[in-house]
Amino acid sequence: MSSKVAVVTAAASGIGAAAAGALAAAGAHVVLADADPAGAAVAHALVKSGFSAEFVLHDVGNEASWIALLAGIETGSRRLDVLVNGPGSYETAPLHDATIESLRAMTRVNVEAVFLGTRHAVAHMVRQAGSHDAPRGSIVNVSSTPESAAGAAAFCATQGAVRILSKSAAVECGARRHHIRVNCVRAGWGIAPGEVAGAVLYLASDESRLVTGTELAVNGGRPGV
Amino acid sequence: MQRLAGKVSIITGGTAGIGRATAVRFAEEAAIVVITGRNRAEAEKTLELVQRAGGSGCFLEQDVTAEAGWIDVMHAVVNRYGRLDVLVNNAGAFFVKPLADTSLEDFKGLWRINVEAVFLGTKHAMPLMARNESGGSIVTVASLAGLVGLDQCSAYCSSKAAAIEFSRAAAAEGAALAHPVRVNAVAPGPVWTDMIARQYGDTAEMRNYFSEDQPLKILGLPADVANGVLYLASDESRYVTGVALTIDGGRGAD
Numbered sequence: 478m479s480s481k482v483a484v485v486t487a488a489a490s491g492i493g494a495a496a497a498g499a500l501a502a503a504g505a506h507v508v509l510a511d512a513d514p515a516g517a518a519v520a521h522a523l524v525k526s527g528f529s530a531e532f533v534l535h536d537v538g539n540e541a542s543w544i545a546l547l548a549g550i551e552t553g554s555r556r557l558d559v560l561v562n563g564p565g566s567y568e569t570a571p572l573h574d575a576t577i578e579s580l581r582a583m584t585r586v587n588v589e590a591v592f593l594g595t596r597h598a599v600a601h602m603v604r605q606a607g608s609h610d611a612p613r614g615s616i617v618n619v620s621s622t623p624e625s626a627a628g629a630a631a632f633c634a635t636q637g638a639v640r641i642l643s644k645s646a647a648v649e650c651g652a653r654r655h656h657i658r659v660n661c662v663r664a665g666w667g668i669a670p671g672e673v674a675g676a677v678l679y680l681a682s683d684e685s686r687l688v689t690g691t692e693l694a695v696n697g698g699r700p701g702v
Numbered sequence: 703m704q705r706l707a708g709k710v711s712i713i714t715g716g717t718a719g720i721g722r723a724t725a726v727r728f729a730e731e732a733a734i735v736v737i738t739g740r741n742r743a744e745a746e747k748t749l750e751l752v753q754r755a756g757g758s759g760c761f762l763e764q765d766v767t768a769e770a771g772w773i774d775v776m777h778a779v780v781n782r783y784g785r786l787d788v789l790v791n792n793a794g795a796f797f798v799k800p801l802a803d804t805s806l807e808d809f810k811g812l813w814r815i816n817v818e819a820v821f822l823g824t825k826h827a828m829p830l831m832a833r834n835e836s837g838g839s840i841v842t843v844a845s846l847a848g849l850v851g852l853d854q855c856s857a858y859c860s861s862k863a864a865a866i867e868f869s870r871a872a873a874a875e876g877a878a879l880a881h882p883v884r885v886n887a888v889a890p891g892p893v894w895t896d897m898i899a900r901q902y903g904d905t906a907e908m909r910n911y912f913s914e915d916q917p918l919k920i921l922g923l924p925a926d927v928a929n930g931v932l933y934l935a936s937d938e939s940r941y942v943t944g945v946a947l948t949i950d951g952g953r954g955a956d
Binding site for chain 1: 725797873874876877886891899916917918919920923926927929930932935936938939940941942943945947948949951952953954955
């Protein structure tokens with residue numbers, strides 16, 4: 478991953494932080510993005526370990542925030558090679574108690590965030606490629622598995638959306654003859670974040686240059702994959 | 703790199719194509735590579751590449767459809783290296799034929815290699831791997847054809863679908879062991895191998911057809927599959943089991 482630049486959202490903790498760490502350890506410059514300022518300490522720790530990282534305060538559900546984030550990368554004379562859309566939020570409630578507000582809140586950070594990130598990252602990769610080269614890059618969206626569970630209908634709806642959004646974006650990028658790959662990692666509920674990092678790294682790297690539109694479950698083989 | 707350092711690995715069909723590329727990739731990551739197959743001359747070529755990549759290993763002659771052969775291979779590997787960590791069920795067969803022209807013998811022949819050999823290998827590898835503190839990893843080279851239907855490939859598609867479902871079910875059993883054995887499949891789409899080049903002719907048109915036949919429009923190579931197998935064989939995927947990883951330029955997402 479050396480000389481590559483990766484943006485990782487939800488990087489202040491959990492799967493996002495672990496993915497950022499793995500990408501940085503593999504030699505990428507990692508931009509850790511999160512609305513939680515604790516991400517600054519995660520980035521700082523990576524830099525102290527001798528890796529290349531920085532933190533940017535970022536609201537994944539806000540389009541202006543995405544535009545500013547990617548503009549910042551350009552201003553720093555860096556390319557964007559990888560975007561990892563980390564996990565969003567998670568609320569459970571039986572259907573009869575679940576509120577539309579809860580669904581909307583999750584939709585904002587779980588679905589709209591991935592839509593905005595994927596959209597702006599693709600646009601950025603197309604722009605930076607210029608008119609002669611095919612745009613390149615890898616986008617990894619973190620979703621979850623199992624895909625259906627009692628008491629989690631609203632959350633599951635958002636996760637299914639991420640999975641299909643990723644596949645559709647993969648097919649579209651291919652149809653436009655881009656070498657931009659879009660894949661989905663489906664993390665098992667309650668999984669140790671470090672277990673997901675290897676999957677993110679594989680899908681982010683050129684080792685998976687033929688892999689797009691796939692969904693890679695990391696869940697210890699639970700049924701229902 | 704050392705992503706498979708010291709891991710004793712069997713790769714069936716290691717005499718050509720994806721098997722050969724996997725053997726070389728494994729050697730680069732410091733695995734001990736046992737390749738099996740029927741063509742000794744081609745096996746020697748793979749071993750030479752393995753050595754050039756800085757690895758070590760050996761060739762065992764094997765008919766993957768015979769259970770006695772599997773038992774011999776397992777004994778030979780344990781006698782020589784003391785353990786087994788990784789099995790890559792790579793040997794496979796393929797033909798294109800209209801259903802009406804496909805004889806039961808054609809059908810059974812494909813299933814023997816694509817399904818029965820996977821069953822036999824997994825059955826005999828799993829208990830050996832379960833002896834290791836670190837368990838083991840079994841990777842079956844299936845095909846995108848096991849997930850989508852292809853014209854005039856009913857025998858092939860059904861056999862690869864069986865291999866994928868077999869892996870998923872075996873994964874559940876392997877996960878329950880005290881030292882878990884992971885079982886996964888890769889599902890490659892169109893890949894440009896020597897076998898394909900010989901069958902269809904190594905022409906620019908043919909290569910172009912292969913790269914245009916999926917959304918990414920790049921020619922899939924054996925190394926692309928080998929990298930996916932490497933990920934699933936290594937400890938980087940130690941929480942991944944029961945999956946079918948598509949390596950297909952997006953063909954299956956279409």
